[in-house]
Amino acid sequence: MKTIDAFTRRFAPILDPRSQRRGWRFALGKALPALMSFAAVRLTGVVMATLWSLHLGRHPRTVFGLEWDGRWYWHISQYGYGLIVHGKGGHSVYNDLAFFPLFPGLIRAVSTVTPIGPVNVALLIAWSAALVAAWGVYAIGELLHGRHVGIILVVLWALLPHAIILTMAYTEPLMTAFAAWSLYAVLTRRWLTAGTLAVLAGLCRPNGLAVAVAVVTGAVAHLWQLRRTGEPTAPRAWAAAVTAPLGWLGYIGWVGLRTRNPAGYFHVQSLWGSRFDFGHYTAHTFRHLIVGHDTLVVYATAAIILGSLLLFLFCTLNGQPLPLLAYCAVLIVMAVGGSHFFTSKPRFLLPAFPLLLPLALHLARSRLRTIAVLLTALAGVSLFYGTYLLTVSHRAL
Structure with missing residues (x-):
């Protein structure tokens, strides 16, 4: 019971009212060093x-905008759903219903009013969303631990090995933008904003469900706290908890109607080779790496998975707010528990930026020279690996 009370006391810090009155321009000004650092790192990668x-x-432009999933999003934005491609040997059937609709819908909407073409529009949306996401990452770091930690958190996120994805026509930047600001709204008890952003995140990607789980967790913890203290209930928290999963559930339901199968979306995913097997495929791949050998990308993927699990343990021991833990836990479970596309798992974990908070806190207490050396070394590894991943490696992103 004491553990639950500790979480409910910590899960929703409140902003200084003076900062709230100063508005978004003041908040953007404080975040500007973090955003400039993020832009510098990612533009160097580009x-x-x-x-x-x-x-x-x-x-x-083809490399950034039409590789792997980018081509599928482009096709959906131009022709709608309905593309089915049979894999070599007939073992897999690739159906575009596996891709959630918000990103291609935005590409279609923006490209109808701008003359720059759908691929450029897709990149513009992804890059803009990445900056908004970086701002949200900074906002959470600053809210919980101060401005210095917020800046370091953004730089660490920008230097993740797979952060090159943030400059591609993929949905991770858009989903992370909605996720970060939804989590921020939960932590500051802006319930209707949190629920609305969770709906949008749920329309971006399958693991957008993690945002809904975080909102529901935060709302339940808040309502539990109100009940314990005898305070009036919060209707907006109830509304957020009910609304948050509707985006994800709405698309799953639509695919079910289209395929005339209530589990139609999961059937489509299974034809791609993607199933939730409780980590059996991941464990089998780790066994293969121990007794055999594979490419650099596969070993890097294994290291990233292990690192994510270790960071989640640190986050739990450090008493990270419960909504952030719930968010990261769902992302990890979905990434590690899914079969197939092993080298895509770091991309699935890319939105789990709260995992980096323990590292950001540790670096914030270090000497400036230590921070500079570590971040420079990390930048070298990350930027070269990202270039290799995108232009040389033939593994799925």
Whole structure:
């Protein structure tokens, strides 16, 4: 019971009312160093990948905008749903219903009013969403531990090995933007905002469900706290808890109607080879890496998974707010528990930025020289690995 009370006391820090009155311009001004650092890191990654793509004779726009899932989103934005591709040997059937609708819908909407073409629009949306996400990451770090931690948290997130994804026509930037600000709204008890953003996150990706779980967890903890103290109930918290899963459930239900199968979405995913097998496939891959050998990307993926599990343990021991723990837990379970596409698992974990809070806290207490050396080394590894991942490796992103 004491553990529950500790969580409910910590899960919703309240902002200084003076900061709330100053509005978003003041908040953006405080976040500007973090956003400039994020933009500098990611633009460096774009330049490196562009130069190497040109060296390999590939068009950079194609590399960033039409690789892997990017091509599927482009096709949906232009022609709607209905594309089915049979894999070699007939073992897999790739159906575009596996892709959630918000990102291609935005591409279609924006490209109808701008003359720059759908691929450029997709990149514009992804890059803009990445900046909004970085702002949300900073806001949570600052809210919980101060401005210095917020800046370091953003830089660490920008330097993740798979952060090159944040500059591609993928849904991770958009989902993370909605997720970060929804979590921020939960922590500051802006319940209707939290629920609305969770709906939008749930329309971006399958693991957008994690945002809904975080909102429901935060709302339940808040309502439990009110009941314990005898305070009046909070209707907006109830509304957020009910509303949050509707985006995710809405698309799952629509696919069920379209396929005339209540579990139609999960059937479509299974034809891609993606099932929830409680980590059996992941464990089998780890066994393979121990007794056999594989490519650099596979070993890096295994290291990232283990690192994420270790960071989650640190987050739990450090008493991280319950909604953030719930959010990261769902992302980890969905990534580790799913079968197939092993090298895509770091991408599935990319939105789990709260896992980096223990590292950001530790670095914030370090000397400036230590911070500079560690971040420079991390930047070198991350930027070169991201370029390799996008332009050289043939593994699925």
